Amino acid sequence: MDATYDVLSPWAETDPIPLNGINPRLPELRGKRVGLSANYKRAATPIQDAVEAELHARYGDQITISRFAQSGTHDIGGSPDEGPRYAEWLEKEVDTVIVAVGD
């Protein structure tokens, strides 16, 4: 137990990643198109059902709801199948998005 050990770190180096801020928020939701995105977990879509019901209860028809349900089990942005469809949905159909993860 008396020996002294100079030890190296097992912890990996990382390349610095560019840091990005988030987008400015909407002043309010009235008059906006709210996207509800659900991943593949089984609670995600029922959660969005509940969110949609709550939004309708608060805003009635003053907001528009658009839904997107992921079918694959991978990171949607990296999915060659769903990623482009998701991006198109974001561009054309929504002003802001609530993402339900399911856990």
Added chain:
Amino acid sequence: MYDTIFVEQHHKPAVALVNEGFVHDARSAAAGKGMPGARFVPQTVPCECTVPEKIQRGVREAMGDIIAALTLPLKSEEATPPPRPTDVTRGSVFSGDLDEVQRFFYNRGWTDGLPILPPTRAAVDEMLTGTDLPPDNVVGNVIPRLGKATVEKIAINAVMAGALPTAMPLLVAGVEALLDPESGFGVFEVSTGSWAPFYVINGPIRAQLRINGSTGALSPGDLANATIGRAMGLIVKNLGGARKGVEDMGVLGNPAKYAMVLGENEEASPWQPQHVQHGFSSDQSCVTVSFPNSYAQIVPRGTDDCGILETIKDRLGPQWRQLTLLVCPSHAETLAEAGWTTQRIIAELQRSRPAPPATGTGLLSGPEGVRIVVAGGPGAWLGLVTGVGRWVTKPVTLPSDWDRLVKKYRDRVPNYLRY
């Protein structure tokens, strides 16, 4: 959180709803993707909940926060995140006696809970004799931290695990296998399902390293099996940075994350080794990784081919997605004598699998739902290793002085064993 960041990257404000137990995970995922200010709202809906009343209550309680997350102006750090501190990873990081080293490493979360061997410069240099690759060669970046898996960092973790330098070629190939997108490592290593990497070794390296594929292959006691699995676990932990309860959200955890390594018992198999069946030559050493989370052992109700196969078929679960079937040598011989090839067995199992539930996926039905590995010693047990994803096999590249290296370390064998 990745979906939420994807939305923000497409210039739309977003908020994620996450279970309240996943707050650290959400924060880490956002930071790891370079968007630490991404907004999320913890909610009380239980994970994977199927009870409508609980879902509605949890959402109702969170609704005010959800709307606020979409409408409240940004704080300065959300709009312009401050730079992150960088970790010191080069050179000597600590000096102390054995107990102090253990404490230093454990306190930083760099161990698997067991004591480690100190990775001194001399020990790491010896480990590096196990490969011709330069120490700064980057094998890949390990998620979620995207840590650089340099050959030297692999060697440091191998020293800590107690591995011999002859393990280095396998460890490099193991990292390559994990980082192959086909393996699904990025999802499975941190999943609530506690999937653990299972490494099957094929080819001549099994004998050269004394990797056990016979009696008790998956039990502790074999230096190669134990330290290769342990080193891979430390590599995942220290290069990828997946912390338990932060990024690794495995609900129950899995003892196989310590080590689940075996060599296929090729010498006792009537069939071609599994790596040969998937395109590699018999003299090529390979490592194959998959991600099971369960391992059941069964005795067939009869020792003829029907008894063996019917017992397996009875055990197939409707939700199973991937099965590695471990067949002990005596059952393999029985099946082969009755004319069963591995391909026929796999087809038979897939044909007879239970009907999946309406919402099910996979269920042994993919192009590769089942693999057969001959393993174990005398006896009558079968192993059902069930998991997800695909098997990924990588060839092992040996250093130029391999024969000398094998000879140097080959005397490490318990005196009660003769393989």
